[in-house]
Amino acid sequence: MNDILPAQTPIWQRLEAVAAALFGSYGYSEIRFPIVEQTELFKRSIGEVTDIVEKEMYTFPDRNNESLTLRPEGTACCVRAAEQHGLLRNQVQRLWYQGPMFRYERPQKGRQRQFHQMGIECFGLAGPAIDAEILLLTQRLWRELGLGEAVGLELNSLGSAVDRQRYRQALLDYLQQHREQLDDDSQRRLLTNPLRILDSKNPAIQELLVAAPSLQDFLGAEARAHFDTLRQLLDAAGVTYRLNPRLVRGLDYYNHTVFEWTTDKLGAQGTVCAGGRYDSLVEQLGGAPTPAVGFALGIERLVLLYEAHGKVPDGLGELVDIYFVVAGDNLEGQALVVAEVLRDALPSVGLLVHSGGGSFKSQMKKADKSGASFALILGEDEASAGALTLKALRGQAFGQQTMASDELIQLLPTILAAASN
Ligand code: ATP
Numbered sequence: 001m002n003d004i005l006p007a008q009t010p011i012w013q014r015l016e017a018v019a020a021a022l023f024g025s026y027g028y029s030e031i032r033f034p035i036v037e038q039t040e041l042f043k044r045s046i047g048e049v050t051d052i053v054e055k056e057m058y059t060f061p062d063r064n065n066e067s068l069t070l071r072p073e074g075t076a077c078c079v080r081a082a083e084q085h086g087l088l089r090n091q092v093q094r095l096w097y098q099g100p101m102f103r104y105e106r107p108q109k110g111r112q113r114q115f116h117q118m119g120i121e122c123f124g125l126a127g128p129a130i131d132a133e134i135l136l137l138t139q140r141l142w143r144e145l146g147l148g149e150a151v152g153l154e155l156n157s158l159g160s161a162v163d164r165q166r167y168r169q170a171l172l173d174y175l176q177q178h179r180e181q182l183d184d185d186s187q188r189r190l191l192t193n194p195l196r197i198l199d200s201k202n203p204a205i206q207e208l209l210v211a212a213p214s215l216q217d218f219l220g221a222e223a224r225a226h227f228d229t230l231r232q233l234l235d236a237a238g239v240t241y242r243l244n245p246r247l248v249r250g251l252d253y254y255n256h257t258v259f260e261w262t263t264d265k266l267g268a269q270g271t272v273c274a275g276g277r278y279d280s281l282v283e284q285l286g287g288a289p290t291p292a293v294g295f296a297l298g299i300e301r302l303v304l305l306y307e308a309h310g311k312v313p314d315g316l317g318e319l320v321d322i323y324f325v326v327a328g329d330n331l332e333g334q335a336l337v338v339a340e341v342l343r344d345a346l347p348s349v350g351l352l353v354h355s356g357g358g359s360f361k362s363q364m365k366k367a368d369k370s371g372a373s374f375a376l377i378l379g380e381d382e383a384s385a386g387a388l389t390l391k392a393l394r395g396q397a398f399g400q401q402t403m404a405s406d407e408l409i410q411l412l413p414t415i416l417a418a419a420s421n
C-alpha cells in the first residue's frame with residue numbers, strides 16, 4: 001500500500017478531474033459507497049472460485065463476529081447500494097464512482113494492495129448501443145489525456161449463460177485430455193470453474209489454450225447478434241479494436257461484451273481499463289432482472305502511462321503564482337492582512353505567504369524553489385511607503401516594480417496572464 005506524495009498528487013488530481021468531467025458530460029452521476037462491505041456480497045457476485053475471492057480479499061470479523069471485507073472492486077458495491085436505495089427500479093441509471101480498492105496480491109509495478117479505480121456502471125439498457133457509447137467515452141478519455149496512441153482495445157463476447165454452459169463442457173473435454181499439463185490452480189478449477197482457467201496468468205497454460213475450443217464457436221443467435229451489432233457500431237464510429245477470443249476477465253459476473261484497454265508500455269501489467277456487460281448480477285444479488293454494463297480503470301497504471309506518454313501540461317501542479325516575501329521586523333501581521341486583501345480581490349491567484357522569518361536572501365531562495373512566477377516583497381522600505389514590490393522570478397520582461405497595493409490589484413491579472421504565455 002503506497003503513499004501518494006505531493007510530487008505525484010497533481011497528476012492524480014488532473015486524471016481524476018478530466019475523467020470526472022467526462023463522465024458527467026455523458027450523463028453519469030457520482031455515487032459513493034463504503035470501503036467495507038459484508039464478505040458475502042463479494043462471494044456472491046465476483047464468484048467463489050476466482051483469484052479475488054479465493055486468495056486476494058482482506059477479510060476480517062468485526063467485533064460482532066460479522067465477516068467484513070475491504071472492497072476489492074466497485075461493481076458489486078455499486079449494485080448493492082443502487083438496489084438498496086431503489087435506484088434501479090424501472091429506470092435507466094448512469095453512475096460513476098472512484099476510490100481505493102484492496103487486494104492481497106504480490107506487489108509489483110502496476111500492482112498494489114491498495115489501488116485506486118474510477119469506474120462507471122450503466123443500468124437498464126440491454127442493447128449494444130450503450131456498450132458502444134461506453135467504449136467511445138473511454139476512447140475520448142485517452143484522447144483528452146494525450147494517450148490515444150498508447151492504448152489499444154481488445155474485445156470479446158462471453159455469450160449468454162446457456163452458451164457458456166455448452167462451451168464449458170467442450171473446454172472441459174479438451175482440458176481433461178491435457179490434465180497432466182495443468183498447474184495446481186487449473187487442476188482445481190477443472191472441477192469447480194473451468195472457464196476461469198482461460199484467465200490464467202501462467203504462460204504454459206496460455207500456450208495449452210491456443211488449441212482449445214473457442215467460446216466464439218458456441219455463441220447462440222442472440223449473443224452473436226448483439227456482438228455483430230456492437231462491432232458495426234464501433235466500425236461506424238471509428239473505434240478500432242482487436243478481437244481476442246480468450247479474453248474472459250477475472251470475475252464471474254460478466255456476459256456478452258467484455259473488453260480491455262491495454263498498453264505494451266507498462267510491462268506485464270498492461271491493462272489500464274477493463275469492463276463489460278453483467279446482465280444477471282442485479283438479479284443474482286436480489287434485485288429485479290436489470291441489464292448492466294460498465295468498466296473500471298486503474299488509476300496507478302494510468303498515472304504510470306501518463307508520466308511516460310501523456311502530454312503533461314506545463315505548470316502542472318504549480319498552484320502558487322506568487323511567493324510573498326516578508327522581510328522586516330514585525331511585518332508579518334501586516335503581510336497577513338495584505339494577503340487577505342489580495343485574496344479577496346483575486347480569488348484565483350495562488351499566494352503563499354512566507355512564515356517563520358529569515359533573511360531576505362533566504363526567503364528569495366525559497367521563493368525561487370516554490371515554482372512561483374513572482375515574488376511579492378514587503379520590506380521596511382515598502383512598509384514605510386505603503387507599497388509592495390513585485391519581482392519576476394522566471395526572467396519575464398516584467399522585471400521588478402514597486403507600487404501601491406490598489407494598483408497591484410488592478411494590474412496583477414494582466415501581469416500574470418502575460419507571464420503564463
Ligand atoms: P489483472 O488482470 O491485471 O489482474 P483484473 O482483471 O484483476 O486485472 P479488474 O478487476 O478488472 O482487473 O480491475 C480493473 C483495472 O483495475 C485493471 O485493469 C487494472 O488497471 C486495475 N487493477 C486491478 N488490480 C490492480 C492492482 N492490484 N493494482 C493496481 N491496479 C489494479
Ligand code: MG
Nearest residue numbers: 051052105250
Ligand atoms: Mg487481478
